Amino acid sequence: MDAIVKNFPQTNRDSDRPSQQEAEEAVRVLLRWAGENPTREGLIETPARVVKSYRELFAGYDMAPEDVLGRTFEEVAGYDDMVLVKDIPFFSHCEHHMVPIIGKAHVAYMPDGRVLGLSKIARVVEIYGRRLQTQETMTAQIARAIDDTLNPRGVAVMIEAEHMCMAMRGVQKQGSTTLTTTFTGTFKTEPADQARFMTMVRSR
Numbered sequence: 001m002d003a004i005v006k007n008f009p010q011t012n013r014d015s016d017r018p019s020q021q022e023a024e025e026a027v028r029v030l031l032r033w034a035g036e037n038p039t040r041e042g043l044i045e046t047p048a049r050v051v052k053s054y055r056e057l058f059a060g061y062d063m064a065p066e067d068v069l070g071r072t073f074e075e076v077a078g079y080d081d082m083v084l085v086k087d088i089p090f091f092s093h094c095e096h097h098m099v100p101i102i103g104k105a106h107v108a109y110m111p112d113g114r115v116l117g118l119s120k121i122a123r124v125v126e127i128y129g130r131r132l133q134t135q136e137t138m139t140a141q142i143a144r145a146i147d148d149t150l151n152p153r154g155v156a157v158m159i160e161a162e163h164m165c166m167a168m169r170g171v172q173k174q175g176s177t178t179l180t181t182t183f184t185g186t187f188k189t190e191p192a193d194q195a196r197f198m199t200m201v202r203s204r
């Protein structure tokens with residue numbers, strides 16, 4: 001098994017990907033399944049558009065966190081307190097129904113000599129958001145990616161999201177929010193650090 005598939009079981013080998021033509025045909029089948037006529041004028045280009053938009057919505061399969069987390073900085077005048085990037089908006093899709101998850105991620109770490117470029121934290125959220133997900137998996141993956149590449153004293157990740165599979169269909173409960181957290185290192189062992197993370201996330 002390739003290292004990429006072993007380490008990131010969500011990602012596929014390029015050779016396993018269907019051709020664009022096959023993907024477009026699958027969209028035509030789903031249009032017919034929905035009750036549509038894929039040959040009517042307004043839908044002629046739709047399979048090509050859907051396939052193209054899938055490349056964008058699921059671009060996270062073509063990216064690995066170490067590609068963006070590789071660059072770190074050490075010159076921060078001895079700064080060693082919490083770095084929190086909060087309210088990072090994301091769109092993902094649930095792996096059960098393939099409909100949107102709309103949410104915000106709050107990501108913090110306690111540096112151990114090195115810090116990350118702030119945008120890189122948001123890029124990690126993008127990488128995992130642009131895959132089929134459960135909220136729990138995505139939360140754990142973001143924490144693990146930062147833990148593994150930066151080796152900080154601790155990582156805290158909180159995600160709050162609304163699942164369209166619960167709002168638009170099924171139980172049809174609009175406006176409910178799911179909260180998930182992953183804590184590592186000092187955020188796990190020190191209740192005061194965890195409490196401070198929660199307070200800072202909640203402060204407006």
Ligand SMILES: Nc1nc2c(ncn2[C@@H]2O[C@H](COP(=O)(O)OP(=O)(O)OP(=O)(O)O)[C@@H](O)[C@H]2O)c(=O)[nH]1
Pocket residue numbers: 094095096133134135136163165166169170171
């Ligand atoms: N734990 C977890 N569950 C999720 C997530 N996204 C969707 N789900 C749930 O996945 C479950 C799938 O349940 P199933 O009974 O297999 O599917 P279903 O018949 O479509 O379920 P309903 O949504 O209740 O109609 C549902 O309860 C969803 O609410 C997620 O990120 N985490």
Ligand SMILES: [Zn+2]
Pocket residue numbers: 094095096097098099163165166
């Ligand atoms: Zn779902």
